[in-house]
Amino acid sequence: MSFTSVEYIFFLLTAVALCRCMPRRLQPLWILLVSCVFYALWDPRALIPLCGATFLAYFAALRIETAAEGRARQIAAYGSVIVLVAVLLLLKDLPRSSRPFDWLTPLGISYYTFKLVSYVLDVFWGKQRAERDPIAFASYAVFFPQIVAGPIQRSADYLPQVRTPQPFSRSLLARGTGRIALGLFKKLVIADNIGLTLNAVYGGVHGFSGAPLLLAFYLFPIQLYADFSGLTDIAIGSALLLGIESPENFNHPFSATNISEYWRRWHMSLTNWTVDYVLTPLRMATRNWNQVGLVFSICANMMSVALWHGITWSFFAFGLVHSVFVSLDALSTKPRKAFFKANPSWKRWAGWAGPVLTFHLVAFGMVFWRARTVSDALWILTRMWAPLGALTSGIAEFARSAGWRSLAVGLAAFAVLELAEKCRPQAPIVWSLQSSPRWLRWSAYGVSSLVLLVGLLLMFVHGSVREPFLYEVF
């Protein structure tokens, strides 16, 4: 059941309505039940590894907390983490023909594995207590808004919330539905329209040169951002309607002034996870190797992020490119700071040039992410150059053949969204609405309902030609 399907909207509305009708003590059980139903609708067999992983993490954490001596605690912690990661690699990255069962990769296996690994290690490190309530804990692993593609919420943040979900209110309803509507807009209007054009290029890159490849280079980061942040918005909005606040995944990534800052703004819940559970342990272990340890830890971290997407040469190249970029950024931090201190007038230029340069580095890396092979990626990067005159006519010609309307709609919608983000006042609009006169408030509710209704109708109409989310497969 896709997040952009009408079935999902009805499933969510039913889940939320019944959740809000029942006593608060039963709500965690209800969240667990509807999450299991959501998951089983995808493939009931996939519940087996999910339940196994949940049981393992639950009992391992209890063992860690009750074990008196260090060795038993270590065996429970490291043993369970090794098993969780091994099952993830087995079911996600092993070719289907080599798997013990002919299964598709279970939906969201990366996301629930990351949640469970972080929980076990947090208990082991003494950052949080082991959860006694099996229902609350199981609902953490299988929570349906977050299982498709995150955000990866930490147990210390989720568990207190599921025990006492936020009471239902107009403000919560407005925030939740607004966030879902924003996600649908990003996905259906921006990402899918831009994607229509880009699919034509990435489907057979060797048939193109010049302008179409250059368009693909610049537009794919925008498509991926709209697609993935749209998916995250729907997840966050759905969780909000059930009374759970989720962590944010994006914070204006294309305004980052350097590549390290970009990674702190892009897929934040994953990068925070790898910082805590990959980068920091590696950096601590290699802290006396000076710069060699720094570069080694960064490369291992970036390669783990890249190869998590899939063990292919394209993702390997993506990881390698970002390992180099982030290492160079880390190694040059001090000299850059010293330079700007000595030449403060350059800082203004850096503030302007930084995001432009960073966007180009990101777009360069994403060519490897999106291309089917390294050879396709290299074709794009070497054949996209053309004289300015040829470029202009090439873009016009390509836009005509690939359907300029969808591209124009997607780009215009992206521009409107960015403009709205820039103009948005600090206070969320729903709070201002609540203190507005009744006629204005109800007019806003009326217009929002109409927009949602039109959106739902569009989803009915376009249901059969829906593009899957790019991050659904991980």
Place this chain on the structure above:
Amino acid sequence: MTTQLSPEQIKTELTGIFRKVFDDPLLTLRDDMKAADVEGWDSLSHITLIVSIERSFRIKVTLAEIQRLNDVGALIQLIHQKVH
């Protein structure tokens, strides 16, 4: 480094380390200060900071101890426990 340091003495010593690591000679530490309050205090500079603290106070900090640190106050408390 003496093993009879008070939390205030540790804070003074720590301020010097922070100023050097983050290249900010005017930096003043507060107990409730977190990474977000100091420019440049990210995951990588955090380990550089820990290494400087280990060398300066002649202590060893474990990964689990680092993971539990929430703010500067907790860091001072950790150093205080380690040097005594």
